Amino acid sequence: MVAEIKDAGLTVFPMRLAREKFSLIGVFRAILDIRNAALEMKAEVLHCVSLRCILLGWLAAMYGMKSLRVVNHVIGMGSIFSEKPKSFRMRLQKSLVSLCLMEAFKRSSAHTVFQNHDDLSYWSGRARLNRSQVSCIPGSVEWQEVKQLDGDSRGILYVGRMLRDKGIDELVQAWRLLRDQNHSCELKLCGAVDSGNPNSYTVGEMNELSSEAGIHWLGRRNDVLEQMRNAAIVVLPTYREGFPKVLLEAGMARKAVVTTDVPGCRDIVKHQTSGLLVRPRNVDELYKAIKQLYFDRALRNRLAGNLNDIVLKGFTDRTINPLWGKLYNRIL
Numbered sequence: 001m002v003a004e005i006k007d008a009g010l011t012v013f014p015m016r017l018a019r020e021k022f023s024l025i026g027v028f029r030a031i032l033d034i035r036n037a038a039l040e041m042k043a044e045v046l047h048c049v050s051l052r053c054i055l056l057g058w059l060a061a062m063y064g065m066k067s068l069r070v071v072n073h074v075i076g077m078g079s080i081f082s083e084k085p086k087s088f089r090m091r092l093q094k095s096l097v098s099l100c101l102m103e104a105f106k107r108s109s110a111h112t113v114f115q116n117h118d119d120l121s122y123w124s125g126r127a128r129l130n131r132s133q134v135s136c137i138p139g140s141v142e143w144q145e146v147k148q149l150d151g152d153s154r155g156i157l158y159v160g161r162m163l164r165d166k167g168i169d170e171l172v173q174a175w176r177l178l179r180d181q182n183h184s185c186e187l188k189l190c191g192a193v194d195s196g197n198p199n200s201y202t203v204g205e206m207n208e209l210s211s212e213a214g215i216h217w218l219g220r221r222n223d224v225l226e227q228m229r230n231a232a233i234v235v236l237p238t239y240r241e242g243f244p245k246v247l248l249e250a251g252m253a254r255k256a257v258v259t260t261d262v263p264g265c266r267d268i269v270k271h272q273t274s275g276l277l278v279r280p281r282n283v284d285e286l287y288k289a290i291k292q293l294y295f296d297r298a299l300r301n302r303l304a305g306n307l308n309d310i311v312l313k314g315f316t317d318r319t320i321n322p323l324w325g326k327l328y329n330r331i332l
Contacts, residue, residue, distance in 0.1 A: 011041075013033065013036075013037035013040075014033065015030050015033045015034065016029040016030060016033055017029065017030035017033075017056075018196075019052075019195075019196025019197075027056070027059075030056050031056055031059050031060045031063075032060075034046070034056055034057060034060040035060045035063060035064065035065065038060070038065060038068060039064075039065070043068065044068070044069060044332060045068070045069045045070070045071055045328065045331070045332065046060070046061060046065075046068055046069070046070045046071070047070075047071040047073060048070065048071065048072055048073060049073045049075060050073075050075055050076075050078075051074070051076075051077065051078050051080075051097070051101065052078075054072045054073075054074070054101065054104055055097070055100050055101070055104060057070055057072070057104075058070070058072075058100070058103065058104035058107065058110075061107070061109070066109070067109065068109065069109050069110075069111070069331055069332065070104075070107065070109055070110040070111070071110075071111055071112075071113060071327075071331070072104060072105060072110055072111070072112040072113065073113050074112065074113065074114045074115065074119060074123075074242065075115055075139075075242040075243070076115070076240070076241060076242030076243075076264070077119065077240060077242070077263075079163070079165050079197060079198060079199045080093065080094050080097060081094070081240065082165040082199075082238075082239040082240040083165055083199075083239060098126075101123070101127075102123075102126060102127040105123060105127045105129055105133070105134075106127050106128070106129065106133075110133070111133060111134070111135065111327070111331050112129070112133060112134050112135075113134070113135045113136070113137050113327070114134065114135070114136050114137075115136070115137065115138050115139055115242040115243035115264065115267075116136070116138070116241075116242065116243055116263050116264045116267045117136055117267065118263035118264075118267075119242070119263055120134055120136045135323075135327060137320065137323050137324065137327070138243045138267065138314075138315060138320060139242070139243035139244075139245055139248065139315070139320070140248070140315050140316055140317045140319065140320035140321070141245065141248045141249060141252055141311065141315065141316060141317065142316070142317045143252065143311075143312065143316040143317070143318065144225075144252065146225050146228070146229060146252060146253045146254065147229070148229070148254060149229060149230065152232070152297075153229070153230055153231055153232045153255075154184070154185075154186065154230070154231070154232055155185065155186040155187065155188055155230070155231050155232055156171075156175060156178075156185065156186070156187050156188070156231065156232065156233055156234075156235055156290065156294070157188050157190060157227055157228060157231035157233070157234050157235070157255075158171055158187070158188070158189050158190065158191070158234075158235055158236065159190045159191060159224055159227070159228075159234065159236075159246040159249070160190075160191045160236065160238070160244075160246055161191050161192060161193070161194045161197070161200065162189065162191055162192065162193045162194070162200060162201040162206055162217075163194060163197055163199045163200050163201070164199045164200075164201070165199045165238065165239045165240070166236070166237070166238045166239070167236075167237030167238050167239060167260065167280060167281070167286075168189070168201070168237075170237050170281060170282070170283050170286055171187070171235055171237050171286065172187070172209065172215070173283045173287075174237075174283050174286040174287035174290055175187040175214075175215075175290070177283075177287045177291075178287060178290055178291055178294065179214055181291075182294075183214075185214070185294065186214050186215070186216065187214060187215050187216070188216045188218055188227065188231065189206075189209075189210070189215070189216070189217045189218065190218045190219075190221050190224065190227050191218075191219070191220060191221075192219055192220040193206060224246075224249060225249060225252070225253050228249060228250060228253035228255050229253055231255060232293075232294055232300070233255060233256050233257065233258060233290065233293045233294060233300065234246065234247075234250040234253075234255045234256070234257045234258075235257070235258045235259070235286075235290060236257065236258075236259040236260070236265065237258070237259065237260055237278070237280065237286055238259070238260055238262065238264075238265065238280070239260070239262060239280045239281065240262050240263055240264065240280075241262060241263060241264030241265055242263075242264050243264050243267065243268070244259075244264055244265060244268070247259060247265065247268045247269060247275075247307075248268065248311050248315050250304075250307065251268075251274075251304075251307035251308050251310060251311035251312075251315075252308065252311055252312075254304045254305065254307075254308045255304050255307075256275060256276075256293050256299070256300040256301075256303040256304040256307070257269060257275040257276070257303075257307065258275065258276045258278065258286065258289045258290055258293060259275060259276075259277060259278075260277065260278055260279065260280040261277040261278065261279060261280070262280055265277070268307075268310070268311075268315070269307070272303075273303070273306055274303055274306040274307040274310050275303050275307055276289040276292070276293060276303070
């Protein structure tokens with residue numbers, strides 16, 4: 001990733017922070033790295049992507065850079081907000097993160113960009129933000145035409161990190177129910193484990209899961225569109241999202257999708273129009289939706305075609321990137 005950024009002509013400043021382990025020393029070093037990079041560049045804007053970087057950027061800007069404009073780019077609420085805390089420690093951590101985020105969002109020199117309207121509405125009310133302090137700019141894809149297979153596509157495809165709050169457990173259970181009726185139906189899981197996320201599966205767990213007949217763990221791939229081209233449907237049974245790129249890619253690949261009725265997903269997919277929506281954590285609903293799409297080719301084609309139109313008209317880089325230009329012109 002770093003090499004690709006450098007190849008694009010951009011300068012990379014290292015930040016000394018390990019995702020796998022939290023430490024106050026690591027946080028302090030990261031804050032210094034952000035501050036030093038901004039001062040060296042004489043930056044006018046600090047653009048912070050993800051909750052962790054938003055909090056680090058907020059702390060860095062408090063020390064000697066109070067006039068620096070900050071863009072808080074919320075690309076998802078993370079695992080801490082995707083599930084109800086199960087322990088006092090997790091409840092305390094969530095409360096602390098929420099309080100700090102509100103302070104970061106309320107900063108007079110900050111502008112916060114959300115990817116979906118659910119998050120924008122929630123945090124605007126929670127932090128009492130006015131309209132001039134927030135925007136909603138969805139994610140996008142660089143459009144390309146994806147040639148369809150001449151014959152029937154087969155199998156179910158999941159694309160994303162191997163996290164429990166992506167609904168992988170429920171997907172496997174739903175697939176097993178379908179497999180009992182159609183032994184040729186295969187499930188492909190495309191994505192890497194994430195050792196820095198507490199909800200991640202381990203490599204050992206994924207290898208054990210993929211030892212089951214019909215399940216294939218592909219790991220991280222650079223040919224996602226090709227994997228979609230060879231699949232019958234794409235399924236994302238996540239608990240919560242920012243604005244899932246996989247659904248945009250599925251639309252570009254003209255594939256029908258089953259996903260959950262949660263923030264981010266419902267901004268892209270409209271039930272029975274451009275895909276099927278089910279409740280999160282509901283294996284029975286997920287199984288029935290997958291079964292309906294898998295065995296109804298006409299329905300798949302209709303939903304996939306509608307999703308393709310939605311992505312082409314509203315969520316390509318050509319459409320979304322100018323919104324960022326307008327935002328920067330306004331805040332500078």
